[in-house]
Amino acid sequence: MGGDTTLLILGASGDLTSRLLLPALGQLLTREPERRVRLLGAGIDDWTDERWAKAVRAAFRSADAEPAFDSVAETTYRTADITKASDLTELVAQATGRLALYFAVPPAIAAAACEALADVELPEGTILALEKPFGSDLAGAQALNRTVRRLVPENQVFRVDHFLGRSTTLNLLGARFANRVFEPVWSSHHVESVVIRFDEELGLEGRARYYDKAGALVDMIQSHLLQVLAFVAMEPPATLTEVDLRDATGAALRATHVWDDNAVHSSRRARYAAGTIGERELPAYVDEPGVDPSHETETLAEATFEVRTARWAGVPFTLRSGKALREATHEILIRFRPVHHLPDGFTGDEPGSVLRFMLGPDRMSLELNVNGGEDPFELSRTRLHAKLGEGALLAYGEVLSSILDGDAALAVRGDAAEECWRILTPILDAWQRGDVPLDEYPAGSEGPADWVPLG
């Protein structure tokens, strides 16, 4: 999308806007000052233009991008209830050039606003950017898809998943498809298991209003980690353009099922109790402000899936994410099978090689068996390390750049959003029925003591 764009952020006084969207916009405009962006903020809070401008400037400053504030063509704020068509009509009337509507609001509000947009005349080419979670279950995602498709064509709907803008996720494509050493071994013939793990040290950080209804499974696995799984598992696309890349991702997700079709044995969940992370003392999750203990919200979720294709059948893909853990471990781990036959004469018993992609700082390592120490035929382990390109932009910078350019290749397509809910429904149902116990772990630990460690 060249030319002027009006970026209208709905939910402008919220956390996502101030902490992630605006800093990323500042960074993007610093790198690409030729972009012409009018920035309109709207929200239920009664802010003035001055307060909004101050918030934008502060967010740009947090990304070392304050000077970019002067290159924003206009910065105004309107108080609006975006679930009302009348308020939306007034907001949309402010737009000049191409309009991108960014829904930085909770999912239920985004869904209600999309319903209300049916009575609003949207300018030709309007882009709708919707945050995760897309809907709150499979039926909700299907209904939301029907609603947004009545508003604009699919390639103007950006279901945002900022993990698809993360440089490691993008690097995964290069490593897989630009190196002949990997693609031939990228299958069940050589790969024993895949683990995608996103352990965080962060606790709830005041996000009870959203997180207490979502939990770790929906917050991280339903969206981000299943998208990463699709990048690991997909067939090579012919091009990296919107249709090919998203067809390949969709096909991988359509083939993905809970391991053994047994949600009870293939998933586990836990919640943090009080504990200490580094110097920081954390209360138990249930004692965090705004948490309703009757919700049984998990803060650590783990589940194993099978991608039922000729390439991957029989290989477990385990996805895990949790909060308030001992250490931030953000990685994709591909464990290779041991060699078919180790010539007699070697000593030591080393497992297969392991390829790891680490998300932020972006690195890659290959763990190999070597020999040649004091005993020349004794095997030991060594690691080859590589730094990966960090990317010029923050993940949300990639997201915003693709929205402003109108390139949906890294946005989640409607079918994929529904697939992610379909994949998780048996687990959500089993957890809802209470068939999987809600374990406990002290904040600052690696998880429940009796959980067998991953990877």
Ligand SMILES: NC(=O)C1=CN([C@@H]2O[C@H](COP(=O)(O)OP(=O)(O)OC[C@H]3O[C@@H](n4cnc5c(N)ncnc54)[C@H](OP(=O)(O)O)[C@@H]3O)[C@@H](O)[C@H]2O)C=CC1
């Ligand atoms: N925060 C984060 O780190 C991330 C968030 N997301 C997603 O982004 C979305 C927003 O999250 P987040 O920013 O944390 O949520 P917040 O609750 O902090 O922000 C939502 C904003 O929307 C406003 N709002 C609520 N109802 C209306 C309405 N009817 N009309 C206009 N404005 C309204 C809220 O105002 P008020 O506060 O007065 O109610 C608030 O300013 C969610 O879908 C979340 O999953 C995704 C990735 C990371």
Ligand SMILES: O=C1O[C@H](COP(=O)(O)O)[C@@H](O)[C@H](O)[C@H]1O
């Ligand atoms: O979307 C989310 O992602 C963050 C982790 O991603 P990062 O890029 O901020 O590291 C997670 O903390 C949050 O709970 C979740 O909503």
